[in-house]
Amino acid sequence: MVVKVYGTAYASPKRVLACLIEKGIEFEAVPVDLIKGEHRSPEYLKLQPFGALPVIQDGDYTLYESRAIIRYYAEKYKSQGTDLLGKSIEERGLVEQWLEVEAQNFHPHIYNLTLHILFASALGFPPDEKVIKESEEKLGKVLDVYEERLSKSKYLAGDFFSLADLSHLPFTQYLVGPINKEYMIRSRKHVSAWGSD
Amino acid sequence: MVVKVYGTAYASPKRVLACLIEKGIEFEAVPVDLIKGEHRSPEYLKLQPFGALPVIQDGDYTLYESRAIIRYYAEKYKSQGTDLLGKSIEERGLVEQWLEVEAQNFHPHIYNLTLHILFASALGFPPDEKVIKESEEKLGKVLDVYEERLSKSKYLAGDFFSLADLSHLPFTQYLVGPINKEYMIRSRKHVSAWGSD
Known part of the structure; x- marks a missing residue:
């Protein structure tokens, strides 16, 4: 199907x-x-x-x-392709934790940057520079926590790629591409290594 | 433990x-x-x-x-106490869908109402009446979708109580209690039956 x-x-x-x-x-x-x-x-x-x-x-x-x-x-399809959930209930718990961090801490700020930098004019409203500035600052603080976490494990939930990492991909591609704020990733050593993986 | x-x-x-x-x-x-x-x-x-x-x-x-x-x-503890995840992967999928709806559609508005009506003065800032009005309107529209959904199944993910319903409990208690907007639940027949279950 x-x-x-x-x-x-x-x-x-x-x-x-x-x-x-x-x-x-x-x-x-x-x-x-x-x-x-x-x-x-x-x-x-x-x-x-x-x-x-x-x-x-x-x-x-x-x-x-x-x-x-x-x-x-x-x-x-747990046993087909890449396993994205971890090997134990405890690993799955950490995958869920970082999926929630993506949704609750990372996403709102990167979404605002996307909306105001990439889509505002197409949607017919002026980009709000205050929202852009605040979102960039808040996203930076979130990425500082990621930097600390990724200095201790290769991926967010541990030393295995999971849904938590995957969930960051589409908007991070906007950030380093058309939003033109690649510096936010590149200036953080471990986030940068994670992002290029 | x-x-x-x-x-x-x-x-x-x-x-x-x-x-x-x-x-x-x-x-x-x-x-x-x-x-x-x-x-x-x-x-x-x-x-x-x-x-x-x-x-x-x-x-x-x-x-x-x-x-x-x-x-x-x-x-x-899947087999201990109330099963909160559904009986099949498809039911679990719907539990996850409505958990995400709670987090992404319901929570931001009810959180703003809680922050500005209950906690603003304790946290030392004035309640923003515009945020309160807009959040109430947006939450109403979300609850209209819930009303339609709950006219077709007893609970959000189907005819079984799950994490999706449970996740709404604490902030809904604020809404019908100290926030004093019980009418938002009571004025919707199926949401009201769900809320009193």
């Missing part, structure tokens, strides 16, 4: 793609154009009532929220 | 307590006073480098982020 993934042009759905690729699962990309407001169409809202990306359809199973989807596939 | 839970006077740690109680796991509460800034002490930052609540210590295992902790105990 080929997995349909909605909205693959955007960063959160790319979190799902990264997981499907690691697990060797076939997928089909279904475009959703946020600029045209397709995520607000009645058809889309039937799949995702909050109008957010991504959604997957896998036969008659529909699931949304990118971090829920990656957990689902990492669990369902 | 008794589980030490830090900061149990506050809502996020209560998410952990609710889970430990459902699973029949003994715990010991360790006070952390946010008003006195104890979450910024060097000792606390060794346990939780972002200075957030809660943290648990279970023997020599330390874990933070409330939603990671509840997943850990729900998995570790």
Whole structure:
């Protein structure tokens, strides 16, 4: 069964793609154009009532929220492709901890940078320089904690690559690419080694 | 082994307590006073480098982020007390989806209401009426989606109580109690039935 993934042009759905690729699962990309407001169409809202990306359809199973989807596939195909959950319940606990850190501490700031630096003009509002400055400062403090953590283990949850690391990929690619703030990664030795892995 | 839970006077740690109680796991509460800034002490930052609540210590295992902790105990003691993860990988997927909805869609708005209505004066800043009004409106729209969902299943992830429902408890208690916005639950028939369950 080929997995349909909605909205693959955007960063959160790319979190799902990264997981499907690691697990060797076939997928089909279904475009959703946020600029045209397709995520607000009645058809889309039937799949995702909050109008957010991504959604997957896998036969008659529909699931949304990118971090829920990656957990689902990492669990369902645990022994296929890269194991992304750790070898014990304790390792899985640390994967969950750093997945939550990504969602609660890392994401809000990098999302604000993405929104105000990359998408503001396309969405028709002026970039808020105050938000950009504050988000950059707060993201820097989060990355300082990552630097300390990554001086002690190769990856966030331990010496194994996991969903927690994978979940950072799409927005970090924005940060070092079009957002043009690669210095935030490069100026931190262990974060830099982690990012280039 | 008794589980030490830090900061149990506050809502996020209560998410952990609710889970430990459902699973029949003994715990010991360790006070952390946010008003006195104890979450910024060097000792606390060794346990939780972002200075957030809660943290648990279970023997020599330390874990933070409330939603990671509840997943850990729900998995570790799956067959003890209430099963909170569903019976299949597909049910678990839906539990994860609604846990993410709680974290990403429900929590930010109810957290803002809590901060500005309950804690602003204790923390020494004026409540922002604009934030309160916008958060209430946005939370209302989220609860409209819940109303639709709960018209079709008894609980969020299906006809079984799970971590997804449990995760809403502490801040919903603030909402219907000291925040004094019980109408937001009561005015929605299925949300109200869910909330009183």
